[in-house]
Amino acid sequence: MHNIQPNLNKTYLKAASAKGVYIYDENGKAYLDGSSGAVTCSLGHSHEKLLPFIKKQLDKLQFVYRSQFASEEAEQLATRLYELSPDKSLTHSFFVNSGTEAIETAMKIAIQYWQENGKPEKTHFTTRKKSYHGITMGALSLSGHALRRQRFEAMLEKYPALSADLENDSLEDQVAEFEKAIDTIGPSKIAAFVAEPMVGAAGTALAPVNEYYACFKAVCDKHEILFIADEVMTGLGRTGTWFGMEHWGTQADIVAVGKSLGAGYAPIAATLMTDKVLAPIKKGSGLIMSGHTYSGHPLSCATALKVLDIVEEDDLLDNVIKKGAYIKSALYDLQKKYPVMQIVRGKGLMMGFELDPAIKGMQAKLIEHCYQNGLLIYPAVGGKEGTDENGVLISPPFTINKSETDELLGKLEQSLKECS
Template sequence: MPHSHLIKPMLSELYPEIDYGKGVFLYDKAGFEYLDACSGAVTANIGHGIEEILQAIYRQGQQVSFVYRSQFTNEPSEQLAALLSKETGLDWCFLVNSGSEAVETAVKIAIQHWQEKGRPSKRRVISRWLSYHGITLGALSASGHPVRRERFDSFVGDWPAVEPPYCYRCPFGMTYPGCNVQCARQLETVIRRIGEGNVAAFIAEPVIGAAGGAIDAPPEYFRIIKEICEKYEILFIADEVMTGCGRTGTFLAMEHWGIKPDIVALGKGLSAGYAPIAAALVTKEVLEPILQGSQVIMSGHTFSANPLSSAAALAVLKLIKSEKMIEGIGEKAEYLQNELKGMKKNYAFIGDVRGIGLMIGIEFAGSVNGKKIDAAFTSILVEGAKKEGLLLYPAAAGIDGRSGSAVMIAPPFTITIPEIDELIARLERTFKSITVI
């Protein structure tokens, strides 16, 4: 095989080369078929090879592919911002290129909000352990993902201070509902320790993704969080990069609990993988001091709000709407979750099946062939599944964020019931194969 000049996640690994994708399937150059049970990185929400999206990108490219945001605006970006505002109820939209950028932009706006209100001491951000907000240094500072933080420990901020709502392995050694949702109430203690006059924002994922494997919170968790934030005048940032744009069965996952965040980060499914784009959405109340003050948000990137990516995202969101894809998630998710929970009876190493909508996590526990399951088991399982033509998303797990093993199943919204049956069949073969390793 000729030498590759492309830096890949694992430098010594030989990756299959993908030839094309169609629907929920990907095909490599050797003709091998993969069922994309995780939408890549929980991104390809509408599936692969959708002609309408490709045509929308082509049409925009024929007009203009790039203009610089400090010189011009453009129609696709204006329309996308308006559509996102309508869907979320947040009035302003800052378009960027990745989830990490969206998170950092959200944090910058939160800090600038307080500066322009004459309260510059409110600049600290609080986040949770077992969280992942992105790989850039600012987003990594917010991330309570020990494995991804450790190499850059001297550069990242100490933002994680609150335990996650991890009922399967409660960090407080309690059981819901007798715990009084201590994981949410801990935020108030942390705020009081730091000083409410020093805290700008609290950031959290509605469903914990890569750092925990689709950990969903108790029903009253985010109501308590929002009440605490309002009590101490702290902005609530919802990182919906993974959950947003319909993944959990509502456009924003926060809708499940009737909570309106002050700022929302979107990404991944915003363009469903057809172009790089993400967004930070802001309420008018958050932006008002900036509008009345400097009128400049100190953030931005060369490709922010480029018309090509905006056209792709706009086409994706319109297709999701016209095909009523979000409305169809509930039935598919219930079927898939029931099938996965049914597998627990046959495989003792399945510890927990959890999640909301088509964002489902499986955490493993106990042992396989007398060997205790640890983080290394995730790689064994993911590679075993790949050999069976099934793509799973690896996730960290365990209360320390290091020692546990989990995967996520998050297929495209377009998956059919027969395709879910095929997903389960390939997963079953994977489980059977690893029990004889």
């Protein structure tokens, strides 16, 4: 085989087609997409409103290079993201191809913001130990995901990571740890604090208390530190609001979005920012030093705008909230029946549970049993140190209906029973 898959020693079945919440393999077997791929396919597969639109766009405009032309598609998408952002605070968009690139761009913009403001020494970042921001060297440097860092540790920047427990340590202790980290590095050297509203792959839908982000943003403002929200997984409806930060009533200076932006139909992500962030760059050098060949791709931008239209027109955020509450309640019921499920958490259709870390290999075993039973789920890490391979994310498409939700839960219970 010439195509490289993640596990070089595994023979993968080929996907042959997909429709709604189902993917069909080359033998015709159906798999319920209980994780939206990598928490991506918010509209499911082969959506009846989206496919004709994409085909029509192909006849109009496919690609222009962003240094040569603007496009109406990119401008319309940027306008819609501004309109959807909390209090219309995110006034500008920089389009890229993946969530990792959006984080890399956010880092560059934060550093450039301080350069343009006459503070070029502000090049460091603070983040959390339980975090994952992407697989490139810059984004991985921000990440505390030990399993994904370990091979490249010698090449990564060693940014101080906050280790306080979001669920079990007091807010006062968490803020105190943040203040101490700032004092240790020196506020004059820190460009930004970076955090996922809810920790996905590195924390299994882990979320802080209600006052957390307001307190941390206040600390950032006090020390002239930007706040970057990594909404690649939580953004654009996944948690039941357009932006995950809305649950905490706090606005970030820079926001990275991806995954649900293109919903799996087109590779696209974006770095969004406030007027405050862009103004000194526009007034100064007048150029953001970032970008990629396919940045602002018209076909991807048009597709993403149509995705947002469909989410709005079909009132899918309401379905996310209702089906999410239904799944969470069912997961609590399963937890009572299967002690191997130790923690259940999540918001909207970003649900997760942690398995007993003392039972080695249980995560892989459960994922395989689900696969054999026609259910796709997504692995995450958990545990006190964020190093236990014991987490599972349940994040089906926003379009999932009641019978499909019951089927998902039934296949999950069947798999848990087989593993117990």
